Amino acid sequence: MIDLRFLRDNPDAVRASQRARGESESRVDDLLAADEARRAAVAKADALRGEQKAVSNKVKAASKEERPALVAAARELAATVKAAEADQASSDAALREAHLAIPNVVEEGAPPGGEDDYVVVREVGTIPSLDAPLDHLELGEKLGAIDMERGSKVSGSRFFFLTGVGALLELALLNMAIAQAVEYGFTPVITPTLVKPEIMGGTGFLGAHADEIYRLEADDLYLVGTSEVPLAGFHSDEILDLSGGAKRYAGWSTCYRREAGSYGKDTRGIIRVHQFDKVEMFSYTTLDQAHEEHQRLLAWEEEMLAKVEIPYRVIDVAAGDLGSSAARKFDCEAWVPTQGRYREVTSTSNCTDFQARRLNIRHRGASGRPEPVATLNGTLATTRWIVAILENHQQPDGSVVVPAALRPFLGGRDVLAP
Incomplete structure (x- = not known):
């Protein structure tokens, strides 16, 4: 959630953020009103409790003749205090509801607009010249690497098996990602894939995209769509020591997504599936x-x-496509030859203090007082990369050349052959 002090001092900046996202500016006014009402309710309840304490002291010091009137006044005041405390509780709930309705304030420089309004920052690499390329599923089937038919038989549509060199390729890719993360000082973590509602909600995933998430109703737990969620919850309700720099974690997890609303999209192969594996970077640092x-x-x-x-x-993702927690997001999109276009394979988001305020994660600032940290996340490798690796490195005979950096993680193999 956003900083209420920032909102009070910079309401127009929050309104501009809402406009950039294509969301209602009236929610800003709703939150300002709820904040003012809550502060008034707190002040009233505090004043009445002070008055109640004063009357109580008078009762104790009163003479026998004065006591009955003072006791009656104290009883009447107690009822007033109780009503004021009920109003305060109601205003607290209204403020929280209005607060949760406002997404993170967009970072200056992020492009406004929706899904199609991204800005291309740079293109890297040479698009291969391939004569009648096979798609990743045809290649995967020839290599004995991907089995969609049996995945569907066992679990339903958008499920699959990675077999043989397919399983080895994914493990190699994710192990290379972990090795790189460790090289740069990340702590590797194998995370839980089931989390409590307060952790899922704390990361901002129970808002507009809640229908993407699998929920186990009998246990009131959620299956994660990224290890960002358990890694964000890892330090919930803690005060971190960031004096030595950022805390960085690399989470390896299986991820689950319902793909609600994607009927008919990317139904072939493993581009858009319900279950996949991923290594996710996660950083806790100071806002500055x-x-x-x-x-x-x-x-x-x-x-x-x-x-x-x-x-x-x-690409620099447009404000309306950021998701509620992110202030800025960059995607890396790999070239997919058989589609003749780029497809997302990584995403990195700066969530500033939005998640930390919800999850109560703080550090001690220069003043020594606790203040919220910033949280950031970024994909380092995921199952979808197999699509781009197979298609871009395919050979006319249906074999696939293994990139040199990946070979040590594949037992030295330089070619995957049918």
């Missing part, structure tokens, strides 16, 4: 270091893409 940390995460994503020798582009 968040922008620089965001650029570092993006650079590490690009380093991984360079290692697998895939043409890609970086």
Whole structure:
């Protein structure tokens, strides 16, 4: 959630953020009104409690003759205090509801607009010249690497098996991602994939995109769509020591997404599926270091893409496509030859203090007082990369050349052959 002090001092900046996102500016006024009402209710309740304490002291010191009137006044005042406290509780709830309705304030420089209003930052690599290329599923089936038919038989549509070299390729890719993360000082973590509602909600995933999430109703737990969620919850209700720099984690997890609303989209192969694996970078840092940390995460994503020798582009995601927690997001999109276009394979977001305020994660600032941290996340490798690796490195005979940096993680194999 956003900083209420920032809102009070800069309401027009929050309104501008709402406009950039294509969301209602009236929610800003609703939150300002709820904040004012809550502060008034607190002040009233505090004043009445002070008056109640004073009357109570008078009762104790009163003479026998004065006591009955004072006791009656104290009883009447107690009822008034109770009503004021009920009003305060109601105003607290109204403020929280209005507060949760406002997404993070968009970082200056992010393009306004919706899904199609992104800005291309750069294109990297040479698009391969392929004569009648096979798509990743045809290649995967020839290699004995991907089995969609049995995935559907066992679990339903948009599920799959990775078999043989397919399983080895994914493990190699994710292990290379972990190795790179460790090289740069990340702590590797294998995370839970089930989380409590307060953790899922704290990261901002129970808002507009709640229908994307699998929920286990009997246990009141959610299956995560990214290890960002458990890694954000890892330090909930804690005060961190950031005096030595950012805390960085690399989470390996299986991820689950319902893909609600995607009927008919990317039904072939493993581009859009219900279950996949991913290594996710997650950083806790100070607010003044968040922008620089965001650029570092993006650079590490690009380093991984360079290692697998895939043409890609970086886009600056438009404000209306950010998601509620992010103030700025960059995607890396890999070239997919058989589609003749770029498809997202990584994403990195700066969530500033939005998640930390919800999850009560703080550090001690220069004043020594606790203040919210900034949280950031970025994909380092995921199952979808297999699509781009197979298609961009395919050979006319149906084999696939293994990128040089990946070979040590594949037992030295340089070619995957049917």
